[in-house]
Amino acid sequence: MSGSFHLDGVPIRLEGCARTYDGGVRALEPLDLSIAGGETVVFLGPSGCGKTTTLRLIAGLESPDPGGRVWFGDDDVTRLPIERRNVGMVFQSYALFPNMSVADNVAYGLRVRGVATAERRRRAGEMLELMRIGDLAGRRIDQLSGGQRQRVALARALVVRPRVLLLDEPLTALDAKLRDSLRLEIDRLLRTLGVTAVYVTHDQAEAMALGDRIVVMARGRVAQVGTPREIYYRPADAFVAEFVGTMNRLHGQAADGMLALGGAALPWAGPAGPAEVLVRPEDVALADADAHLRGSVAAAVFLGDRTRVVVETACGHTLTVDAAGRAAVARGDTVGLRLDPARFLSL
Amino acid sequence: MHRRDPFTLALLIAPAAVVFGAFFLLPLAELFVIGGSGPQGWAAYASVVTNPRHLQSLVSTVTLSAGVTAATLAISTVSGLFLVRNRFPGRALLLAMLTFPLAFPGVVVGFMVIMLAGRQGLIGEATHALTGGRVVFAYSMAGLFLGYIYFSIPRVILTVMAAAEKLDPQLEEAARSLGARPWQVVAHVVLPALKPAFLSAGAICFATAMGAFGTAFTLATRINVLPMVIYTEFTLQANIAMAAALSFVLGLVTWAALALARSFAGSTVAAAG
Numbered sequence: 218m219s220g221s222f223h224l225d226g227v228p229i230r231l232e233g234c235a236r237t238y239d240g241g242v243r244a245l246e247p248l249d250l251s252i253a254g255g256e257t258v259v260f261l262g263p264s265g266c267g268k269t270t271t272l273r274l275i276a277g278l279e280s281p282d283p284g285g286r287v288w289f290g291d292d293d294v295t296r297l298p299i300e301r302r303n304v305g306m307v308f309q310s311y312a313l314f315p316n317m318s319v320a321d322n323v324a325y326g327l328r329v330r331g332v333a334t335a336e337r338r339r340r341a342g343e344m345l346e347l348m349r350i351g352d353l354a355g356r357r358i359d360q361l362s363g364g365q366r367q368r369v370a371l372a373r374a375l376v377v378r379p380r381v382l383l384l385d386e387p388l389t390a391l392d393a394k395l396r397d398s399l400r401l402e403i404d405r406l407l408r409t410l411g412v413t414a415v416y417v418t419h420d421q422a423e424a425m426a427l428g429d430r431i432v433v434m435a436r437g438r439v440a441q442v443g444t445p446r447e448i449y450y451r452p453a454d455a456f457v458a459e460f461v462g463t464m465n466r467l468h469g470q471a472a473d474g475m476l477a478l479g480g481a482a483l484p485w486a487g488p489a490g491p492a493e494v495l496v497r498p499e500d501v502a503l504a505d506a507d508a509h510l511r512g513s514v515a516a517a518v519f520l521g522d523r524t525r526v527v528v529e530t531a532c533g534h535t536l537t538v539d540a541a542g543r544a545a546v547a548r549g550d551t552v553g554l555r556l557d558p559a560r561f562l563s564l
Numbered sequence: 565m566h567r568r569d570p571f572t573l574a575l576l577i578a579p580a581a582v583v584f585g586a587f588f589l590l591p592l593a594e595l596f597v598i599g600g601s602g603p604q605g606w607a608a609y610a611s612v613v614t615n616p617r618h619l620q621s622l623v624s625t626v627t628l629s630a631g632v633t634a635a636t637l638a639i640s641t642v643s644g645l646f647l648v649r650n651r652f653p654g655r656a657l658l659l660a661m662l663t664f665p666l667a668f669p670g671v672v673v674g675f676m677v678i679m680l681a682g683r684q685g686l687i688g689e690a691t692h693a694l695t696g697g698r699v700v701f702a703y704s705m706a707g708l709f710l711g712y713i714y715f716s717i718p719r720v721i722l723t724v725m726a727a728a729e730k731l732d733p734q735l736e737e738a739a740r741s742l743g744a745r746p747w748q749v750v751a752h753v754v755l756p757a758l759k760p761a762f763l764s765a766g767a768i769c770f771a772t773a774m775g776a777f778g779t780a781f782t783l784a785t786r787i788n789v790l791p792m793v794i795y796t797e798f799t800l801q802a803n804i805a806m807a808a809a810l811s812f813v814l815g816l817v818t819w820a821a822l823a824l825a826r827s828f829a830g831s832t833v834a835a836a837g
Binding site: 309 | 734737738740742745757
């Protein structure tokens, strides 16, 4: 869908970038991070974790505390304000200019660069075609749906051929179905454009789907940087394990290469003594004869493709288990659970 | 919603209709009739154009009011945006003080202009001490202009501030991200977003300046604005018909000027969209 439109993504490097607000509140602890040219990095975390602050530091809307540096390729842009950094930015609230038509919104970046009228009309038209909304060029902004608005915002950000594309929760204001389809479209766009993209979200599904790498943040610090698979299967700490996906935590006693867990004994490679085991809901199976644990169903939610079951075991653990969609389980049933030590995760 | 029969509706609207009729339509119609009842008959209405003194006072009143509106909008926009975006000690007190001039009668404002730019005024004394000559402009259009701006600013600045508070800061950030310099952000994003506030605040400012009397009366002598002419016709010449005709025309011209401004602003919106 991108045709011939391609951008040369520059690498981004943050060096010791901290941000302290007036009154001494530390929004961001010193951060070092390198983003490769053309890479899509997603900042993921709960509100107030510093992800938006980091995005605004890269954008040039805020300055790092003294000592921090921001590099675009070989250019030190720390002192450059946003209007001189040549970035494209997409906002949660779309931030389209209500006094301009769709075409004028998209052409605005070219207008302030002094591009001639005919040329900017042509390039804005191209960009609208790229976003598959060529027929909306003459519309007023208040005549557009949320999804259409965000497409206009993307077209407006890309038409100036930015060095870096910054997206601040662009899908949060949309309803679930639209969010899914636009997410797929943004994914395709980022893959084909080759632009360096920084994407901020609190939605882990979005982060998994879009990020080449994910930066999980908590309370102004980076908790983990990694590919979606690394984040999901090898969480760096308890926070990441809990925040990304659902995680079960079981406590057992290890001795002689075996782990005693609520009456069952499983092969165990770790050291002897009290042990904590992490396991994802999809890695626990409902079982009958060869069950390791038994318990009663506290809740069973049918989600179509699967049934999410919460089981309270006799040994005092509460486990979330993903069973098949057709599994016939109801609240109050007694079920057996089978664990696979090969699927255990450790911190 | 279920329908009411016309009789009930008429009954419900009756109180409002009575008040509207008694306090707006009736006096206006009476004024219009009186305007045509003088020795000149209905020609009194034409005197605004035919009588050079009246025509000149109308032109200067409209010019003065338009000038005051433009200057007030400019001053209030700059200071209003500053007050919305900056926090400093004494800001709350300053905001509270801004509403002060709203309560002053025109006479007081006129008196203050004399204190500033009159024969014994601050500016006159200062220039006398510095250069030997006295700069005195209180008793002219310039003095009136100053006084009108003084009592117009509070009316406009509060409206502008309320509108500026509601501006989405991301709009400006978006414009900047696209390479817009600060003046371009103001010209392309901030001012268009504030336009509805400019229209309503400007209309009130213009209409108030058109009809203001107390300040002009205090500064008197060389000032020839329509409210003063109406006063002179009414009290000194006892030409009630002419005073009524001029009052009606004053209202009509004010309304027409505002309608014109509104449709012009509307057409620029359409052109931009």
